[in-house]
Amino acid sequence: xxxxxxxxxxxxxxxxxxxxxxxxxxxxxxxxxxxxxxxxxxxxxxxxxxxxxxxxxxxxxxxxxxxxxxxxxxxxxxxxxxxxxxxxxxxxxxxxxxxxxxxxxxxxxxxxxxxxxxxxxxxxxxxxxxxxxxxxxxxxxxxxxxxxxxxxxxxxxxxxxxxxxxxxxxxxxxxxxxxxxxxxxxxxxxxxxxxxxxxxxxxxxxxxxxxxxxxxxxxxxxxxxxxxxxxxxxxxxxxxxxxxxxxxxxxxxxxxxxxxxxxxxxxxxxxxxxxxxxxxxxxxxxxxxxxxxxxxxxxxxxxxxxxxxxxxxxxxxxxxxxxxxxxxxxxxxxxxxxxxxxxxxxxxxxxxxxxxxxxxxxxxxxxxxxxxxxxxxxxxxxxxxxxxxxxxxxxxxxxxxxxxxxxxxxxxxxxxxxxxxxxxxxxxxxxxxxxxxxxxxxxxxxxxxxxxxxxxxxxxxxxxxxxxxxxxxxxxxxxxxxxxxxxxxxxxxxxxxxxxxxxxxxxxxxxxxxxxxx
Numbered sequence: 001x002x003x004x005x006x007x008x009x010x011x012x013x014x015x016x017x018x019x020x021x022x023x024x025x026x027x028x029x030x031x032x033x034x035x036x037x038x039x040x041x042x043x044x045x046x047x048x049x050x051x052x053x054x055x056x057x058x059x060x061x062x063x064x065x066x067x068x069x070x071x072x073x074x075x076x077x078x079x080x081x082x083x084x085x086x087x088x089x090x091x092x093x094x095x096x097x098x099x100x101x102x103x104x105x106x107x108x109x110x111x112x113x114x115x116x117x118x119x120x121x122x123x124x125x126x127x128x129x130x131x132x133x134x135x136x137x138x139x140x141x142x143x144x145x146x147x148x149x150x151x152x153x154x155x156x157x158x159x160x161x162x163x164x165x166x167x168x169x170x171x172x173x174x175x176x177x178x179x180x181x182x183x184x185x186x187x188x189x190x191x192x193x194x195x196x197x198x199x200x201x202x203x204x205x206x207x208x209x210x211x212x213x214x215x216x217x218x219x220x221x222x223x224x225x226x227x228x229x230x231x232x233x234x235x236x237x238x239x240x241x242x243x244x245x246x247x248x249x250x251x252x253x254x255x256x257x258x259x260x261x262x263x264x265x266x267x268x269x270x271x272x273x274x275x276x277x278x279x280x281x282x283x284x285x286x287x288x289x290x291x292x293x294x295x296x297x298x299x300x301x302x303x304x305x306x307x308x309x310x311x312x313x314x315x316x317x318x319x320x321x322x323x324x325x326x327x328x329x330x331x332x333x334x335x336x337x338x339x340x341x342x343x344x345x346x347x348x349x350x351x352x353x354x355x356x357x358x359x360x361x362x363x364x365x366x367x368x369x370x371x372x373x374x375x376x377x378x379x380x381x382x383x384x385x386x387x388x389x390x391x392x393x394x395x396x397x398x399x400x401x402x403x404x405x406x407x408x409x410x411x412x413x414x415x416x417x418x419x420x421x422x423x424x425x426x427x428x429x430x431x432x433x434x435x436x437x438x439x440x441x442x443x444x445x446x447x448x449x450x451x452x453x454x455x456x457x458x459x460x461x462x463x464x465x466x467x468x469x470x471x472x473x474x475x476x477x478x479x480x481x482x483x484x485x486x487x488x489x490x491x492x493x494x495x496x497x498x499x500x501x502x503x504x505x506x507x508x509x510x511x512x513x514x515x516x517x518x
Contacts, residue, residue: 059185060178070177076166084159102134103134104134110127110129137334138332140329141329178460179464181254181460184253186457189268195247202241208435209233279455281495288389288465292386293382306374313371317360327347329345395461416440471483
């Protein structure tokens with residue numbers, strides 16, 4: 001009867017558990033809407049308000065402080081740091097306390113039989129017990145495994161390198177932000193100054209094109225002259241339309257980079273010098289290459305990955321070694337039949353996993369191969385870094401040459417427009433030629449200003465290729481003004497080619513390198 005009751009209890013438990021099966025449950029619309037509204041409220045919270053026109057350094061400071069891509073890498077670094085604490089705690093011995101109650105529905109009773117003939121002894125025909133039906137037990141156990149300690153030690157070293165990798169990935173995000181903000185800021189600045197001029201010029205060019213079509217239809221001028229005039233106008237209209245489209249999307253990009261609401265009225269600081277000259281990078285390509293090979297975050301990350309792989313080799317070697325466990329415990333049992341209800345236990349135990357010994361050569365070979373892979377990947381990244389630096393420098397030089405040519409062309413077009421205006425005042429020349437000169441002048445001015453924006457974009461590519469960090473302090477602790485001043489000081493030196501000095505060459509190449517860039 002007792003067994004039937006136990007079986008019925010098991011069946012009831014099985015039915016209960018089957019009724020608790022978990023099924024996929026999509027998020028409800030109301031809950032999702034609340035989540036979206038909370039995210040919108042939190043995305044732009046805890047930010048300094050924009051109360052004055054922003055300089056480039058103010059914009060970059062806001063991007064570094066409020067951009068969520070950068071904030072995510074900061075949190076990932078914090079996460080890796082907390083995991084290092086966990087890995088360090090794993091090196092400690094195991095200290096556990098256990099307590100509980102053990103009971104049964106009847107008292108344990110037993111008898112014994114002769115070992116050889118399997119018959120009960122006449123003196124032991126009665127059953128006996130040495131254990132209470134219900135008893136409390138507790139123990140405080142200390143165990144230290146030498147092998148586990150060694151493995152945990154190398155795991156903690158690997159986690160420490162992962163913290164440094166997270167910091168290098170943060171620097172990579174900073175480099176990309178600098179590059180994107182440089183391009184977006186100057187394009188937005190260009191749009192603020194020139195977009196109001198583009199619309200009337202476009203309308204004027206379209207009217208001139210319509211007028212030229214009438215001239216062509218009425219045969220008022222030679223057909224070849226009219227067609228060449230129309231071709232020039234269409235090229236200018238197409239150029240202005242493309243510039244207008246490119247500049248129109250710059251502001252939303254900039255707003256996204258600094259994590260500002262799209263409806264915010266963002267005003268950029270005016271450039272006092274209308275004939276703004278671009279910064280001239282004085283560093284040579286050889287200097288830039290050395291800086292890139294030293295500071296590039298991806299290369300530093302591979303160095304830490306190599307250290308992790310080397311620690312992995314040691315960790316796998318330890319797993320093959322025999323393990324030694326030293327247990328020590330204090331025990332208590334409320335069993336009334338015991339002479340001593342509290343006692344101390346100590347011992348030593350060793351284990352040797354023979355399967356690991358057989359697999360050791362393959363494990364070591366795999367770990368060493370991983371080191372070779374990291375070395376090859378670092379060399380490949382080094383070549384890619386050198387290529388990017390040289391390409392970026394060539395793009396910068398080309399952008400500077402384009403700016404100079406565009407400036408000269410703009411001067412010529414403006415002079416032509418002035419002469420045509422004077423001729424129009426004196427009744428000399430046609431209205432079509434004056435409109436063409438006006439549109440050509442504004443188009444060349446736009447091309448000049450766009451060339452300036454391309455110079456800053458090329459500089460951003462160079463800085464990103466090198467991997468320099470424009471900040472040395474914690475961006476989360478400083479104000480926008482403090483960060484902006486620091487950025488201005490550092491970037492002003494970079495514009496002049498005054499980059500951080502590399503340390504003196506050591507006698508032997510060191511695996512670990514200093515990650516601070518001042």
